Amino acid sequence: MTGKVYLIGAGPGDPDLLTMKAHRLLTAADVVLYDRLVGEQIIAMIPETAEKLYVGKAKSLHSLPQEEINALLAVKAKEGKVVVRLKGGDPFIFGRGGEELEELVSEGVPFEVVPGVTAAAGCAAYAGIPLTHRDYAQSVRFLTGHLKDGTTELPWDELVHPAQTLVIYMGLTGLESISQSLIRFGMRPSMPVAIVEKGTSKDQRVFTSTMKDIHQVAIDNEVKSPALLIIGEVVTLQEKLSWFGQ
Ligand SMILES: C[S@@+](CC[C@H](N)C(=O)[O-])C[C@H]1O[C@@H](n2cnc3c(N)ncnc32)[C@H](O)[C@@H]1O
Structure with missing residues (x-):
């Protein structure tokens, strides 16, 4: 009998942000395929009896091509296993969850999706x-x-808009060109920007600056991935409302 695949969002880092449903399914899994951004404390919750497969991607260092991950999920489920596919954040927000499910549909494998706290909300x-x-x-x-x-071509003119917050995932590498493009399309150079590195984890770092200077701030502080950009007037509240790690 065919098993089932649970596509689960593990949240952005803090293990306490895992949903109860995610925890229940994870601790009952036969096979777990997990990504690079899933935190160590969450990996530690996988039962010893489960087969643990790291399939995560570091940028330009794919340990397993996406097509093979898709196929592996179907193979394991067809062996009758309860398969958990664990992803950082939410599986449907820049997480390729949809691509994996399309393959399961074409293979006739049943599945469920468990949402997670996406990096934007968590950070x-x-x-x-x-x-x-x-x-x-x-x-x-x-x-x-x-x-x-591999390019960074965004709908720049739509992004320069009053009373709109922008949250950019995977924006660290292209940060300089993102800043230049937004300014070229009319964003004021003094627009507040935050970078949140390793958000919600004990190693979280937050830097605030302006659109013009944020690239240099990232260089000066050696900001590393995973990092999220938050652009907009709301960033001015950060100093007042900061609470984590204090
Ligand atoms: C491939 S996307 C996956 C997003 C994920 N599905 C989600 O919903 O959060 C990876 C990017 O998400 C952002 N990200 C994920 N976790 C993060 C964290 N803990 N702190 C900062 N950014 C994070 C970074 O921009 C990172 O490059």
């Missing part, structure tokens, strides 16, 4: 940046700074 909360504080923003946009073809 904003733990940095003290309310993404849609009513005095500053009416909307928030989640974007990726790293497109499938």
Whole structure:
């Protein structure tokens, strides 16, 4: 009998942000395939009896090509196993969860999806940046700074908009060109920006600056991935509302 695949979001780092459903399924799994961004404390919750497969991707260092991950999920489920596919954050936000499910559909493998706290929500909360504080923003946009073809080509003119917060995932490598493009398309160079590195973990670091200077701040502080950019007036609240690690 075919087993089942549970596509689970592990949240951004702090193991306490794992949902109860994710925890229940993880601790009952036969096989767990997990990514690079899943924290060590969450990996430690995988039962000893389960087969543990690291399939994670560091940028340009794919330990297993996406197609092989997709196929492996179906193979393991067809062996009758309870398969957990564990991803950082939320599986449907820049997580390729959809691609993996499409393969399962075509292979006739049943599945469920368990949402997780996405990096935008986790980093904003733990940095003290309310993404849609009513005095500053009416909307928030989640974007990726790293497109499938490796470029950073975003709809710049739509992004320069009053009362809008931008959250850019995977924006560290292209930070200089992102800043230059936004300024070229009319964003004021003094627009507040935050970088949250390793958000929600005990190693979290938060840097705030302006659109013009944030690239240099990232260099000076040797900011490393995973890091999230938050751009908008809401960033001015960070100093006042910061609470984590104090
Ligand atoms: C491939 S995306 C995966 C996003 C994930 N599915 C989510 O919902 O958070 C990876 C990017 O998410 C962001 N990210 C994930 N976890 C993070 C964390 N703990 N702190 C800062 N950024 C994080 C970084 O921009 C990183 O490069």
